[in-house]
Amino acid sequence: MKTLVIGGAGFIGSHLCDALLAEGHTVVCIDNFSLGTRDNIGHLMQNPHFSIYETDAFDYNNLAHIFGEERPEYVFHMAANSDIQSSAKNPEIEYRNTYSTTFQILCCMRNFGVKKLFFASTSAVYGDRRDILLDENTANLCPVSYYGAAKLGSEALISAFSYMNDMEALIFRFPNVIGPRLTHGVIYDFIHKLQNDPEHLQILGNGKQTKPYIYVTDLIGAVIKFMNTAGCGVTLYNLSSEGDTSVTRIADIVCEEMHLQSVQYEYTGGESGWKGDVPRFQYCIDKITKAGWKAVYTSDEAVRKTVRENIDGM
Amino acid sequence: MKTLVIGGAGFIGSHLCDALLAEGHTVVCIDNFSLGTRDNIGHLMQNPHFSIYETDAFDYNNLAHIFGEERPEYVFHMAANSDIQSSAKNPEIEYRNTYSTTFQILCCMRNFGVKKLFFASTSAVYGDRRDILLDENTANLCPVSYYGAAKLGSEALISAFSYMNDMEALIFRFPNVIGPRLTHGVIYDFIHKLQNDPEHLQILGNGKQTKPYIYVTDLIGAVIKFMNTAGCGVTLYNLSSEGDTSVTRIADIVCEEMHLQSVQYEYTGGESGWKGDVPRFQYCIDKITKAGWKAVYTSDEAVRKTVRENIDGM
Numbered sequence: 001m002k003t004l005v006i007g008g009a010g011f012i013g014s015h016l017c018d019a020l021l022a023e024g025h026t027v028v029c030i031d032n033f034s035l036g037t038r039d040n041i042g043h044l045m046q047n048p049h050f051s052i053y054e055t056d057a058f059d060y061n062n063l064a065h066i067f068g069e070e071r072p073e074y075v076f077h078m079a080a081n082s083d084i085q086s087s088a089k090n091p092e093i094e095y096r097n098t099y100s101t102t103f104q105i106l107c108c109m110r111n112f113g114v115k116k117l118f119f120a121s122t123s124a125v126y127g128d129r130r131d132i133l134l135d136e137n138t139a140n141l142c143p144v145s146y147y148g149a150a151k152l153g154s155e156a157l158i159s160a161f162s163y164m165n166d167m168e169a170l171i172f173r174f175p176n177v178i179g180p181r182l183t184h185g186v187i188y189d190f191i192h193k194l195q196n197d198p199e200h201l202q203i204l205g206n207g208k209q210t211k212p213y214i215y216v217t218d219l220i221g222a223v224i225k226f227m228n229t230a231g232c233g234v235t236l237y238n239l240s241s242e243g244d245t246s247v248t249r250i251a252d253i254v255c256e257e258m259h260l261q262s263v264q265y266e267y268t269g270g271e272s273g274w275k276g277d278v279p280r281f282q283y284c285i286d287k288i289t290k291a292g293w294k295a296v297y298t299s300d301e302a303v304r305k306t307v308r309e310n311i312d313g314m
Numbered sequence: 315m316k317t318l319v320i321g322g323a324g325f326i327g328s329h330l331c332d333a334l335l336a337e338g339h340t341v342v343c344i345d346n347f348s349l350g351t352r353d354n355i356g357h358l359m360q361n362p363h364f365s366i367y368e369t370d371a372f373d374y375n376n377l378a379h380i381f382g383e384e385r386p387e388y389v390f391h392m393a394a395n396s397d398i399q400s401s402a403k404n405p406e407i408e409y410r411n412t413y414s415t416t417f418q419i420l421c422c423m424r425n426f427g428v429k430k431l432f433f434a435s436t437s438a439v440y441g442d443r444r445d446i447l448l449d450e451n452t453a454n455l456c457p458v459s460y461y462g463a464a465k466l467g468s469e470a471l472i473s474a475f476s477y478m479n480d481m482e483a484l485i486f487r488f489p490n491v492i493g494p495r496l497t498h499g500v501i502y503d504f505i506h507k508l509q510n511d512p513e514h515l516q517i518l519g520n521g522k523q524t525k526p527y528i529y530v531t532d533l534i535g536a537v538i539k540f541m542n543t544a545g546c547g548v549t550l551y552n553l554s555s556e557g558d559t560s561v562t563r564i565a566d567i568v569c570e571e572m573h574l575q576s577v578q579y580e581y582t583g584g585e586s587g588w589k590g591d592v593p594r595f596q597y598c599i600d601k602i603t604k605a606g607w608k609a610v611y612t613s614d615e616a617v618r619k620t621v622r623e624n625i626d627g628m
Contacts, residue, residue, distance in 0.1 A: 088478065091424075095417050099467065103409050110405075127473065139453035142473040142548060149474035153413065153467030159441065159456040160463035164402065164590055234456060276478055 002026045004072035006057050006105060007079030009036030011181045012120065012174075012216060016076055017041060019220045021049055028070045030063070032056040034097070035082060040181050058096055060104045067112040074116040074227070077105050083184055084124070084147040088276045091146040098150035099157075106161040117162075117169040118227060121155055123211075123238075124148030125173060128278045135284035136173075136236050145276035155234070162233050170230040172222065172239045175283055178306040179216030186247060186273075187306055190254045194263065201255075202266045204273035207248035210280040214241040215302035218295040225293055240283040241295040245303050247273070253300070257307045318342045318386035320371050320419060321393030323350030325495045326434065326488075326530060330390055331355060333534045335363055342384045344377070346370040348411070349396060354495050372410055374418045381426040388430040388541070391419050397498055398438070398461040402590045405460040412464035413471075420475040431476075431483040432541060435469055437525075437552075438462030439487060442592045449598035450487075450550050459590035469548075476547050484544040486536065486553045489597055492620040493530030500561060500587075501620055504568040508577065515569075516580045518587035521562035524594040528555040529616035532609040539607055554597040555609040559617050561587070567614070571621045 003020050007013040008029030013036065017027050021044065029041065029052045044050040055062040057079045080098040087093040102119075109117065126134050127142035143149040155171060162169045182188050193201055222239055229235070245253075248265070255263050271279045297305060317334050321327040322343030327350065331341050335358065343355065343366045358364040369376040371393045394412040401407040416433075423431065440448050441456035457463040469485060476483045496502050507515055536553055543549065559567075562579070569577050585593045611619060 091417075091421065091475070091478075095414075099413070100409075103405075107405065125470075127477075137453045139451045141455075141470070142477075143470055144474060144477040146471075146474050146478070149467075149470040152470040153463075156439075156455070156457055156463040156466040156470070157460075160458060160460050160590070161405070163441075163456075163458040164405075164460070276474070 001074055002028065002070065002072050003074045003076060004028045004030065004070065005076045005078060006030045007036060009033060009038065009041045009052070010078060010082070011183055012177055012219070013078035014040035014181060015216050015220045016078060016223060017044060017050065019224050021047060023224060028066070028072060029053070030055060030057055030066060035183060057101045057105060060107060063104055063108045064111065067108045067114070072114060075105060075109060075114055076118045077102065078120050080120070081147065084145055084276065085274055087146050088274060094146040094150035098147065099153050102154035102157055106157055109167065110161060110165045115167050117158065117167055118223060119154065119158055119169060119171045121171050121173045122148065122151045123173055123175045123281060123283065124278065125152040125155065126281065130278070130280050133282045133284045134238065136238055136287055144278065159234050166232055168230040168232055169234045170226055171234055171236045173236070174219060175212045175214055175240045177216055177219055178213050178302055180309050182306065182310060186250055187254065187303065187310060190251055191307065191310055194254060194258055194260060198260050198263065200264050200266060201251055202268065203247060203251060204268050205247065205270050205279065206267055207251070207265065208246055209273060209277070210244050210246040212240045212244040212283055213299045213302045214239065214295060215297040215305060218297055222288065222293050237288045238283050238285050239288055240285045241297060241299045241302055243299040245299045249300070250303055253304050254307050257304065257311060315388055316340045316342065316384065316386050317388045317390060318344065318384065319390045319392060320344045321350060323347060323352065323355045323366070324392060324396070325497055326491055326533070327392035328354035328495060329530050329534045330392060330537060331358060331364065333538050335361060337538060342380070342386060343367070344369060344371055344380060349497060371415045371419060374421060377418055377422045378425065381422045381428070386428060389419065389423055389428055390432045391416065392434050394434070395461065398459055398590065399588055401460050402588060408460040408464035412461065413467050416468035416471055420471055423481065424475060424479045429481050431472065431481055432537060433468065433472055433483060433485045435485050435487045436462065436465045437487055437489045437595055437597065438592065439466040439469065440595065444592070444594050447596045447598045448552065450552055450601055458592065473548050480546055482544040482546055483548045484540055485548055485550045487550070488533060489526045489528055489554045491530055491533055492527050492616055494623050496620065496624055500564055501568065501617065501624060504565055505621065505624055508568060508572055508574060512574050512577065514578050514580060515565055516582065517561060517565060518582050519561065519584050519593065520581055521565070521579065522560055523587060523591070524558050524560040526554045526558040526597055527613045527616045528553065528609060529611040529619060532611055536602065536607050551602045552597050552599050553602055554599045555611055555613045555616055557613040559613045564617055567618050568621050571618065571625060
């Protein structure tokens with residue numbers, strides 16, 4: 001199948017390109033290389049079933065040109081701001097790179113008659129609901145970050161465009177995703193900080209922030225498994241590994257894997273790492289489990305594996 | 315209090331300006347006169363507590379200039395596309411006039427430290443959920459119109475901006491709102507059609523579409539009553555009159571009030587008036603009722619009163 005992966009040179013997008021090619025699909029990739037990198041897709045450049053357009057998915061005309069040239073059958077929309085801390089200071093980033101990009105992509109799908117969509121959503125749409133188990137039927141979604149708001153707005157757009165244009169949309173709400181090619185986040189930060197100063201580690205918040213972390217190939221396996229199962233309208237799943245991992249536990253794992261002893265942890269204090277960060281959540285994954293999917297790695301295993309791989313790569 | 319009513323020359327916005335002035339507030343109105351009219355606010359132009367800026371709230375710089383000049387304490391955001399049939403053909407209208415306008419307003423509030431917001435949302439955020447009673451805790455909001463999607467996206471933005479900037483936001487989800495100064499919708503259409511041809515009336519759908527209609531002054535009374543009751547974050551209410559009215563019943567009332575007998579109804583057929591229209595919904599208003607509010611007019615009474623007033627005005 002001719003697939004279009006928007007944001008395909010990013011951390012998660014590039015793993016999706018790998019998997020789609022391995023499944024025998026043709027992959028057309030769009031990336032503006034703002035967060036994605038040429039390194040992430042360097043190994044694909046000689047693959048005759050892979051091509052790349054360097055452009056901004058925010059720009060309807062650029063996007064429409066590619067839709068017209070390539071006539072994709074399936075759009076994987078992986079393009080978004082993924083650096084939540086940066087958009088907390090500047091919400092315009094989410095308006096432009098997350099919400100508006102979704103709108104322009106949906107307009108292209110509508111105008112070129114493309115019916116199949118995968119959208120990478122997030123646990124951040126739920127907001128700060130630390131005391132309940134979050135499932136797909138949880139009500140009162142009140143995002144506390146501009147990122148979560150732009151993703152929830154994108155889901156709403158997908159709902160209306162799917163209905164109005166008979167599209168089949170599959171949406172996964174991802175928790176924290178980690179693995180090779182990671183470019184930011186707590187694991188990335190801790191490794192960097194400890195490489196610079198192996199005796200002290202500043203930890204944002206009180207270290208008790210606890211979330212599920214999923215290994216990127218687990219997540220991509222789910223995308224591939226379910227990509228053709230959505231009916232008309234929106235099919236939505238929470239996706240996660242088993243278990244969760246606290247920030248202090250991540251620090252411990254990084255220190256263990258870097259063979260550092262007696263590192264002094266310095267907590268900045270407070271329940272959240274920064275305003276708009278959700279310090280903990282519990283994810284119900286019964287729906288996708290019943291549909292026959294399970295992550296290979298637990299949250300702790302995903303963290304350790306990612307730490308090992310990223311120490312080598314830095 | 316210095317209030318800013320964005321979309322203040324529109325159908326609902328202009329009634330809000332009237333009420334705020336009657337309550338002793340100063341009203342600064344912004345309107346681009348795309349759907350609003352000078353007639354709607356003509357009677358206010360000599361009022362020393364009223365002023366009007368003709369500009370587009372989509373434009374951040376224009377908006378920021380007004381926020382800087384006027385320093386409002388309370389923003390009433392009534393600016394949106396309200397013609398759902400037109401945006402069904404062109405979703406760009408909702409992206410620009412509904413969602414992006416909300417974003418720019420919130421950015422101004424953030425940058426100028428304005429803490430109080432009223433937002434006019436809609437039953438359309440629920441999507442087509444005709445078999446359940448819709449309350450504020452209903453889950454799985456799946457809008458079927460671009461209008462509903464842009465309003466739900468706006469609610470998500472308000473959630474994040476409120477949290478990040480300690481704003482107090484009051485959101486009402488309106489059903490169909492009718493009354494003097496109406497510029498479109500089923501009542502407006504029927505009167506126009508029958509003035510042109512008093513013997514035949516084309517009715518979109520099968521006429522069984524049934525919704526609650528609220529009289530505009532009832533709704534404005536609720537805005538005034540609750541405007542200072544919201545705490546930090548989002549306070550959300552469904553708002554409605556009692557009862558509901560079918561489209562055929564509206565046709566009957568219009569014919570009665572126009573003293574037309576034996577008008578031939580010609581139904582275009584189908585459950586919905588157009589794709590993206592929700593043919594019926596039931597609104598739970600227990601929350602606002604318990605908070606001490608009740609509409610003066612039932613849905614049928616609101617329809618008849620509106621018909622009478624609009625026959626004279628056309």
